[in-house]
Amino acid sequence: MLATPADAPSSAYIQIRGVSKTFEDASGGSVLALREIDCAIEEGSFVSIVGPSGCGKSTLLRILAGLLPASHGSVVMDGQPISGTRRDVGMVFQSSILLPWRSILDNVLLPAEVLGLDMAVARRRAMELLELVRLQGFEHKLPRQLSGGMQQRASIARALLHDPKVLLMDEPFGALDAMTREQMNLELQRIWLESGKTVVLITHSILEAIFLGDVVFVMTPRPGALRRVIRVHLPRPRRMDVMASPAFSETANQIRELFSHAGSFE
Ligand SMILES: Nc1ncnc2c1ncn2[C@@H]1O[C@H](COP(=O)(O)OP(=O)(O)O)[C@@H](O)[C@H]1O
Numbered sequence: 001m002l003a004t005p006a007d008a009p010s011s012a013y014i015q016i017r018g019v020s021k022t023f024e025d026a027s028g029g030s031v032l033a034l035r036e037i038d039c040a041i042e043e044g045s046f047v048s049i050v051g052p053s054g055c056g057k058s059t060l061l062r063i064l065a066g067l068l069p070a071s072h073g074s075v076v077m078d079g080q081p082i083s084g085t086r087r088d089v090g091m092v093f094q095s096s097i098l099l100p101w102r103s104i105l106d107n108v109l110l111p112a113e114v115l116g117l118d119m120a121v122a123r124r125r126a127m128e129l130l131e132l133v134r135l136q137g138f139e140h141k142l143p144r145q146l147s148g149g150m151q152q153r154a155s156i157a158r159a160l161l162h163d164p165k166v167l168l169m170d171e172p173f174g175a176l177d178a179m180t181r182e183q184m185n186l187e188l189q190r191i192w193l194e195s196g197k198t199v200v201l202i203t204h205s206i207l208e209a210i211f212l213g214d215v216v217f218v219m220t221p222r223p224g225a226l227r228r229v230i231r232v233h234l235p236r237p238r239r240m241d242v243m244a245s246p247a248f249s250e251t252a253n254q255i256r257e258l259f260s261h262a263g264s265f266e
């Protein structure tokens with residue numbers, strides 16, 4: 001069963017309406033990556049997206065970020081159709097893509113330079129954000145002097161520097177070991193609760209998706225369509241031991257079931 005447009009109230013902060021994406025390949029053929037995605041993302045909510053590899057998750061996020069145009073359909077954010085990159089969006093990628101020759105502080109300040117913000121104001125905000133992601137004292141270090149988890153926290157601070165309403169994250173913790181990843185999940189929940197941002201997180205981990213999400217969008221194999229929107233009714237703030245609760249396991253099983261029916265369990 002595909003999610004219906006009834007899941008997409010017109011008052012939502014982000015409305016994705018009939019979005020499809022076709023890529024042309026080098027030999028003149030075309031690949032349908034996304035197929036008629038219809039959904040809505042409420043302001044201040046935490047949305048997790050899971051789906052098989054290659055189903056179009058990153059493509060969808062790049063369309064939301066205005067980095068890639070949709071082939072059909074539209075995305076409306078805060079009442080305006082997206083037609084390019086926007087100031088109210090911040091993005092975090094799988095690898096932290098910090099510039100190796102710049103200090104952590106100067107990396108966090110990068111968007112201020114790009115957007116031409118007042119540097120004194122940006123510097124104060126950068127220091128506050130480094131505190132939020134618990135990197136105070138590391139501002140003058142180089143990226144290579146920090147662990148992978150710390151580098152990802154710096155990337156989150158950088159994505160928040162210009163105070164975007166929406167934070168888009170593409171498998172940000174995929175390269176981290178399991179323990180660091182759990183720690184990052186707790187940190188991200190705290191940052192989200194403290195900042196009030198709307199977060200869209202792509203993850204390979206069903207457990208991470210449920211632990212963090214208010215809703216989990218489950219996608220089909222390519223061409224990626226929205227298979228199901230699953231609401232997560234677990235109180236906040238969540239602790240790791242919530243994963244042992246029956247409600248958590250039921251939700252995880254529901255999602256696994258959707259994957260196994262699609263013949264692409266991962
Ligand atoms: N720039 C591109 N040109 C051609 N094909 C692409 C491009 N980007 C992605 N694709 C194809 O679109 C499909 C979805 O890719 P992607 O969004 O990266 O999937 P996911 O993030 O879910 O793994 C894949 O088949 C991929 O090869």
Ligand SMILES: [Mg+2]
Binds near residue numbers: 057058059
């Ligand atoms: Mg991807």
